[in-house]
Amino acid sequence: MDAYNAPMKNHAHDSIRAIIWQDHHLRLLDQRWLPQETRYLDLHTAKDTAAAIRDMAVRGAPAIGVTAAYAVVLAARQAYARYRENWLAHMQEDVETLAQARPTAVNLFWAIDVMREHCAAIPKGQDPEALLLEAATRIHEEDIAANRRMGELGAALIQGGRDVLTHCNTGSLATGGYGTALGVIRSAYAAGHIQTVFADETRPWLQGARLTAWELVQDEIPVCLLCEGAAASLMREGRVSWAIVGADRIAANGDAANKIGTYSLAVAARHHGVKFMVVAPTTTIDMQAADGDAIPIEQRSADEVLELGGQRVAARGAQAWNPSFDVTPASLIDAIVTEKGVVTEPTREKMQNLMKS
Numbered sequence: 001m002d003a004y005n006a007p008m009k010n011h012a013h014d015s016i017r018a019i020i021w022q023d024h025h026l027r028l029l030d031q032r033w034l035p036q037e038t039r040y041l042d043l044h045t046a047k048d049t050a051a052a053i054r055d056m057a058v059r060g061a062p063a064i065g066v067t068a069a070y071a072v073v074l075a076a077r078q079a080y081a082r083y084r085e086n087w088l089a090h091m092q093e094d095v096e097t098l099a100q101a102r103p104t105a106v107n108l109f110w111a112i113d114v115m116r117e118h119c120a121a122i123p124k125g126q127d128p129e130a131l132l133l134e135a136a137t138r139i140h141e142e143d144i145a146a147n148r149r150m151g152e153l154g155a156a157l158i159q160g161g162r163d164v165l166t167h168c169n170t171g172s173l174a175t176g177g178y179g180t181a182l183g184v185i186r187s188a189y190a191a192g193h194i195q196t197v198f199a200d201e202t203r204p205w206l207q208g209a210r211l212t213a214w215e216l217v218q219d220e221i222p223v224c225l226l227c228e229g230a231a232a233s234l235m236r237e238g239r240v241s242w243a244i245v246g247a248d249r250i251a252a253n254g255d256a257a258n259k260i261g262t263y264s265l266a267v268a269a270r271h272h273g274v275k276f277m278v279v280a281p282t283t284t285i286d287m288q289a290a291d292g293d294a295i296p297i298e299q300r301s302a303d304e305v306l307e308l309g310g311q312r313v314a315a316r317g318a319q320a321w322n323p324s325f326d327v328t329p330a331s332l333i334d335a336i337v338t339e340k341g342v343v344t345e346p347t348r349e350k351m352q353n354l355m356k357s
């Protein structure tokens, strides 16, 4: 059965497993085929996993981090099989390839750093797989637990019964499970705070139309898609109380990098008195980045804009500019929700206090 006609009784946050470790390898739900088809990639090397991240078979900052953690297990397993006690030195090139897959989501680098520490602690001569798999699984499980906690904290901010707007995909497909911004939305819907979710289709990759809508339909949560160009008009009509988004990297002063189009959403929200919430685990916060200008913004292929579904839609000869993310200044953010707590009207000092807590 394809995903398009998936059984409606399964709820995405319980049934979708976008990232699975089984039989000593990594299985990824290939999100490029959703919602029409459910296809999995079976990955046995870190290099193939890096390609899957680069090509967005798996995407979403926390999901990229979780995937990278398992990919380090693959690299160590392959190196140990070939070089035995000299495995650590021989896996570095693979880990470097992994670190170069995509530049913006800091979760990728955070996960690799954590796994490098675990690699260094493996007793000499011991097969590293079991201990490294334990570490990667913990990263996965802790991400899900963080999402559940953020769901509670974020949902508590949503009162008054008007609906909400979200951008891109921040659900079970973008994380270890349940979701960040979509996790808040799931929890708020379960608490009766919202009736309908307005979701930006999110050009050019259509994470909203293809992924968020699919997750919410499976959860039987009413979802209404819109072109992100219509978001300001929706706000002007007073139909949403919050715009709720994820993040790929949050700087030390609270500036947040997220899918392209988030910044314009924040500007429109402030203009129309709509509250703006960023939801992200602390693994997405980069205290080494002083502000948003320090966050590398991924530039992707012009073809993603010039084509749709592999078919050229733009006039021949036209060029395209395709930054995959933009930065929303902290001054436009009303609340940053993390698993450690909520920072309202974020400042550098408030972010430092959060990270110390």
Ligand SMILES: CSC[C@H]1O[C@H](OP(=O)(O)O)[C@H](O)[C@@H]1O
Residues within 6 Å of the ligand: 059, 060, 061, 062, 167, 168, 169, 170, 171, 174, 175, 179, 180, 181, 207, 245, 246, 247, 248, 258, 259, 260, 324
């Ligand atoms: C839960 S973070 C998801 C985050 O990642 C998305 O980007 P991409 O689909 O290119 O990986 C987008 O920025 C989402 O907010």
